[in-house]
Structures are given as structure tokens and as C-alpha cells.
Amino acid sequence: MGYQYVLFYKPYNVLSQFSAGSTPPAPGSAPRLTLKDFIPIADVYPVGRLDFDSEGLMLLTNHGRVQHRLSEPRFGHPRTYWAQVEQVPTQAALAQLRQGVSIKGYRTRPCQVERLAIAPPLPDRDPPIRYRQRIPTAWLAITLQEGKNRQVRRMTAAVGHPTLRLVRQAIAHLRLGELQPGQWRHATAAEQRWLQQL
Template sequence: MPQLILFNKPFQVLSQFTDDGDGGAPRPTLADFLRAPGFRAAGRLDYDSEGLLLLTDNGALQQTIANPRHKRWKTYVVQVEGTVDDGALQRLAQGLELRDGPTLPAKARRIAAPEWLWPRQPPIRERKSVADSWLELSIREGRNRQVRRMTAAVGYPTLRLIRTRVGDWSLEKLAPGEHRVVEVDAPPAPSSARRRKQGGPGQGPANSRQGNGRGPAPKGGTRRSRRR
């Protein structure tokens, strides 16, 4: 059965195993926390966002999770600048116009500051003259920095963003840098992949493993890895 890694990505960690940046100071990557050859992220999570990142060793499962056409719900808790009013919640729920087109309707509600939330390092800069508030926001799309752009479009810039759920999978009690491994049913392979698996001329296996991580793949349980 395919394996799925549920990883709590810390703030300012890349959602990949290598830093292919512009030659500046190296940034932390998944390789600082995981040894997972053959695993790839199923969807992205911004460098400055936190929370649930899914990784899988199965290409069909990766596409099922990450491809926007499946409209899988993703839930975030969002700290914003200002006190969110009902009009902003209604606009988020109805869908709103961004530069790259209208969004699908979202689920949006005000919440209290989560008691389970860990302190961020470095901490959010507090402004005594400006209040902040928290939202729970669920979307079914995967545009670049979409949640941040949505809250800004209704007048409330995002200060902190934590993804708590993707489809049926949630953070539960994972601390930053910890992961949990689960086994899931493999989705049906695309028709072209099935033809390759059946041995069409010049075709390889449907799902080749790719070494993005280091060492043996993780085997079950919740783990905290130290950055090296």
C-alpha cells in the first residue's frame, strides 16, 4: 500500500528536499527533518506558512491530493491584522475576484486564538495600536499564496498562516518538525499509466521511485527530527 507522511512544516522551511535558490544563504528544507527517498510533496505550502504538508511515494496518489481539479478541501487557521467583520466573512464565503480570476466559494468563520497553537519563531511583531483576530478558512483551490491574497482582498492582511487539514488528514497533535506515517489505498492509475505498466513498447513502470530524500523511508509512528 502507498505510504503517506503527515508532516508539520515549521515556519520558513521549504516544502522540498533541496534548496534550488539564487545562491544566497541556504534555507532549511525537508531534508533537515525527514529521511524519505521516493517521497514527494503532494501540494505546496509556502516558505512562510506552517502546518500540514503531505508527502507520498505514489504518483497517482500525489496527483489525487494535489491536482486542483479534485477540489479537495484544505483548512487553515489564519491570524490577520484587524478585527474581521461579517461583510468580509460573507465575501470570502461567496468567492471574490483576485488578479488571476474569481475564487470558488470558501468556508470562513471567526475563531478564538487556538489554545493548541505553538509559539512561532521568530514571533509575530505585535502592534499595540492595531488589533488582530483569527479566522478558520477552508478552500478547494491551490493558487499561489491564495489565502493571503484572499484576506488582503477583503482588507485584512495575513500575519500568520497554519494549515490544519487536507481532505481527510489533519495535524492532530503533531508538533512543528514532527511527522506521522500512514498507509492508504492506492487510487486507480490513469489509463496511460496502466498501458505503460502492461508493457507497451519502450515504457517503464507506472510509478518509479525517485530519491528526493536520504536514507530509508520512515516506518510508522510520530517522530521529531533535529535539524543538522
């Protein structure tokens, strides 16, 4: 059997792994959903992670070299996120994000940040984000070359704009495209060629 490359739109409140681990759910809460609840393919593994409360594109594969190249920090590759943040960031706040901010004793690398003129075409989240009539929100497109734990959330909070919703839109040349939350597809021939050239 050859290499497999699976693109998956991870929904909100789903673990980025195939087992729920040893931590039981809180009393009265439903069992935590995992990748196993959505992807019926054996022996593929996630390349990197998305937080439980984040959404968007994940790549799963059985190709160890691809997994290593996309996970190893020294081979930095772009990952683009759409972040809905509280308030409307000023140009100064955007410049701060682009230059790098200090979070937990670490200074983030320079990155690309743009404010989106309109909200991206995303399905509604279940459950929806909290809505406050007196607090406006804005959407940012943030492209990082690194992936520290909860990095985007910590970066936007550091400049005074907490993230309310976070969706990974792209991993290098791979895109969410037409996928909906919980859906997956095999990589196209062109995507496979790019991955195999890593």
C-alpha cells in the same frame, strides 16, 4: 517496498522541497532549510506545496495516483487553514471571503470561513509575528477546494485584513493532530485506507 504516506508539520521558513535550488541565500544569512533537514525517508515527494513563510500540514508519498488525485485541481478536495489576520473582520468581510474575491484577475471559488472565538492551540512561531499594541488580530478558519499561489494571503488582503500567520491544519481527512513543527509521522491504517481509496 509498499506505498509510504508521511504527514509532516512544516515549520515557518522551510522550503516545501528536498533541495534549496540554485538560488543562494542572501549574504550573511543562514542556508535555507528544506524537507531534507527533517524527513529521513527516501523517494517520497510532497503533495502540493506550502509557502516558505507558511506553516502546517504537508503530505509526502511515493504513491503517484494519490499524488495526482490530491494535486489535480479538477479533483478539488478541502484544505483547511488557520489564518491570523490584522484587525477583526466584520460579517460583511467574512461574507465576501465566503462568496469569493477577485485576486490577480481570478475570482476565487466560494469557500467556508469562520472566525474563531479563541486562538487555536498552536506552538509559538519562531520568530514570532510582529506585535502592535494598537492593532488587534483575529483568527479565521478557512476551508478551500482550490489552491492557487498564496491564495489565503491574497484573499484576506483583498478584504482589508492582511494575514500575519498562516497554518494549514487539514488536508481533507488528514489533520495536524499532535504533531509539532518539524515533526513527522506515518499515516495511520485508517488514513492509509482513505488515501488508497482516492
